[in-house]
Amino acid sequence: MTSDPDLAWRVEEACLNAWPSQRQILLDGYLLRAAGGRSKRQNSVNPMRRSGAPEPAIAAAGALYRSLGQRPIFRIPAIAPQMEPFLRSAAYAVVDETCTLYRPLDDVSAEPDPSVAVATAPGADWLALRDAVNHADAAAARVFRDTVAALMLPRAFSSALAEGGIGAIAFGVLDRGMLVIESVATPEPLRGRGHARRAVGALLRWSRAQGAEAACLQVVAANTPARALYRGLGFTHELYRYHYRVGPEPG
Known part of the structure; x- marks a missing residue:
């Protein structure tokens, strides 16, 4: 802590x-x-x-x-x-x-990963994957789209490309030099293949290129696979719960 x-x-x-x-x-x-x-x-x-x-x-x-x-x-x-x-x-x-996790970005390269698409808005495929992974009904899907529309800060949406489509997604918001990682999602059949790691890594590089100094995220403490993913991405400092x-x- x-x-x-x-x-x-x-x-x-x-x-x-x-x-x-x-x-x-x-x-x-x-x-x-x-x-x-x-x-x-x-x-x-x-x-x-x-x-x-x-x-x-x-x-x-x-x-x-x-x-x-x-x-x-x-x-x-x-x-x-x-x-x-x-x-x-x-x-x-x-x-x-x-858990609220944090990491500095001074060791992150700004070199882009060509296997990950990064855009300023979520495309239809990005949104469809998130809806599917989260089992979102029409009301939940609408709230998420309203949330994206309400963002006032610089943001990026990443799609880790895989054979046949998208392997994982994430988005990040940049607030005064701090990148916040949100909505990391991978379809169940594609988990454990490194797709989410690439999606988040692309956002770290994007934010570093924008001048960000650190990144943070929040993850349910009982979600062991997600915590292992983030630990491997350098999120080893827990600030608070x-x-x-x-x-x-x-x-």
């Missing part, structure tokens, strides 16, 4: 910026997001740097999520755990412990 809170908050903010929610408000210093779809990050209450006492935000968020027909979700990062004591009840389950407290479905 990091001993540098400024770096941790820089990464936290970059990750929020790289995965925007189309509907969000501030509640007493906490960011409430309600994009719809399946992403807990886009449908949860998040502490901000220097957020204060959480009780008013927790109460307001519970009422607001109920009015939207959504279950209340609270994201609890280790760098700002103040909501946790107020949510320790049977009504709020702990789910999805997640977070988990969610998830309330019951409305009604």
Whole structure:
């Protein structure tokens, strides 16, 4: 875990910026997001740097999520755990412990990989692969496209080419010299062949060519294959973890 809170908050903010929610408000210093779809990050209450006492935000968020027909979700990062004591009840389950990983980019070459296509927007094949790997229904697919449309920062979408099509995809967002890696996906029959490694590696090189100094990503702690992939790509420094407290479905 990091001993540098400024770096941790820089990464936290970059990750929020790289995965925007189309509907969000501030509640007493906490960011409430309600994009719809399946992403807990886009449908949860998040502490901000220097957020204060959480009780008013927790109460307001519970009422607001109920009015939207959504279950209340609270994201609890280790760098700002103040909501946790107020949510320790049977009504709020702990789910999805997640690692935030970081690596400098000073050892990354800017030389492109000709076997990976990098574009500023996702093509139809890129989107179709992501939908398929994530088993996205029409609503979830629409939320992801809205998320991409809401991005305000430089971004790149990589497709690692394989025989017969695309072997893996990923996208990255560049926030003040920090690359955030998102949506790494490989079709199940093609896993274990290095395609995801090439897709992410292309984004590291792209961002280095854009002047990025470091990269970060967030991965579910129990996802052993993904963590091994990222470790092999140099993401060996864990900054902090977070988990969610998830309330019951409305009604």
